[in-house]
Amino acid sequence: MSIEQAPAPEQSVDERQLREMVRDFMEGEVAPQIRELEELKRLPAELFRQFGELGLLGVTIPEQYGGSAMSHRELAWVVEEIARVCPGVALSVGATNSLPIGHIYKFGTEEQRMKYLPALCSGEKVGSWGLTEPNAGCDSFATETKAEKVNGGWLLNGRKSLITHASFCDTAVVMAKTTPEGGHNGVSAFIVERGMTGFESGKTEDKLGMCASDTGDLVFKDCLVPEENLLGEVHQGGKGALAVLDGGRIGIASLSVGLAQGALDHSLRYAHDRKQFGKPIAQFQAIQFKLADMQTHIHAARLMVMNAADVKEKEGRAGVSAAMAKLFASEICVKAAEEAIQIHGGYGYTKDFLVEKFWRDSKLLTIGEGTSEVQRLIIAKQILNDTR
């Protein structure tokens, strides 16, 4: 696929080179197995290791922990280029970077960083991150999973749901209530390892899209987590999780831009090739207008993502910038995926073309890491507070 994006934000040589590397890898190694990955319903361990070897799992993490020591902007490009070819794979890679790795790096002790990050960054071990529960979705801190202080550590009981990599993760960062009082102040984060008694994977979800990435439950039944696996300060895990989600939102926003760009790539190719009424459909204004709108939306969303990544780099948190980027990018991405099917007509509805997959994948993006509605709440709260 050699279609270049027409206008693109200004990029450093580093950014361009890493984009090319990711694109070459995705087109050479991943594109041929997209349908197989969808069938498998998870990322194979081998592919995980390949992403690790390329330095794509701990993009912003310093080298001493096995990371690539790059910026959040560069991470955004990585996720975008992966999503452009396979959004499901981008979900796995993006989540790994932002959530378990991001959380352990941001809040871990030196010991915890050294113990967990190199194996997660290399893809030798697979990480997951557990905040959501059956009764705590948007209201994430209605957390029912409990961690009770016992001799030598904490006893975890409860269930986390809709967790990326639940079925095969080796290392999970899990939020659990450590005091019965409500709110963010009663939650702590723990690093749970596969093999700890009382920790197991629950059911795996059968999803509409993002099938290359597995989603399921993590179950804790009297799971004893040693004291040294408490991540960050006790009772402060709620605030920590919010800070981690902030990075996750930029991840979903860049994934959205990539998905929309992939939908446009497929549409451009089809519009040039497909002939009706004696000429390529690209010559019809009805098609041209769709393509122009897709390109414009993508460009705007990409600029927002890059801005949020820059804010995150400078200030450590992207807050409303990340929320706005996530809201806008995910909504234009669903629209772009829909238009891609429309441009493909009847064939777009078949599995002979990939646009149906892009459309199925796209819908997650207005939901995961905070729904569009939650993003609007965050944005509104900020501007109302600023003007009170």
Added chain:
Amino acid sequence: MSLKIVCLLKQTLPTEAKISILDTGKPGDARSKPIINPYDEFGIEEAVKLKEAGKASEVTLLSVGTDKWLETIRRGLAMGADQAVLIDVGSEEIDQSQVAEALANQLQKMEYDLVLCGKLAVDTGLGEVPGRVAARLGIPLLHVAAKVDVEGNKVTVERVADGNIVHVEAECPVIVSADKSLNKPRFASLPNIMKAKKKPIDTVALADVLSGAAQTRRTVKYELPPERGPVRMLEGENDAAARKLVDVLVNEEKIVH
């Protein structure tokens, strides 16, 4: 012993580029991003593997090109080569014979035990350089290698011939040209792309390694091959379609008499 390896690197257009004759009169595709000649890339991959296996101590890339090649050369460094030398031709136009002379003269100024390169470059498809460089240096050429083994000072390669595999060996210094089945070049990792920026690329002026001898042959012009006509589909059941096909071949296209 641990070998010093020099890999020859030519920049080419990607194989999927849409070639047209540009305003300069030369073939090209302004929209395609240049790449390392894929056969040279096999050579670089093999060199890096030998270094990783402890059989080589350093890998140097050597190119005859312009400063427009620097980004491509960096990509070779990101694969794991240690340094590079670019013989800068500027706006000079030189042919394969002169390229080989410049390469050989530069190689003589460098320490090397093994020279690895592609069996040909995908743009010209000529494959003259390996043989010409070997002849100028007076060293053996192990051509079109599908497998390379190094034991101490001895290099053994396997070449796939018509229905058989030929094992050929020679003592260093030696030049080995890579066939496409030699290996699968790696994707450079993010940290290695960053490290490559700090690796040295020395530039050598063409005049320092090429005598003033004039070219003995000239490229007259470039033209595109004739375009293929549209595909015609013959309708009808097998029997009728076959009759129609014969009619087309004999009477219309006059391919069969």
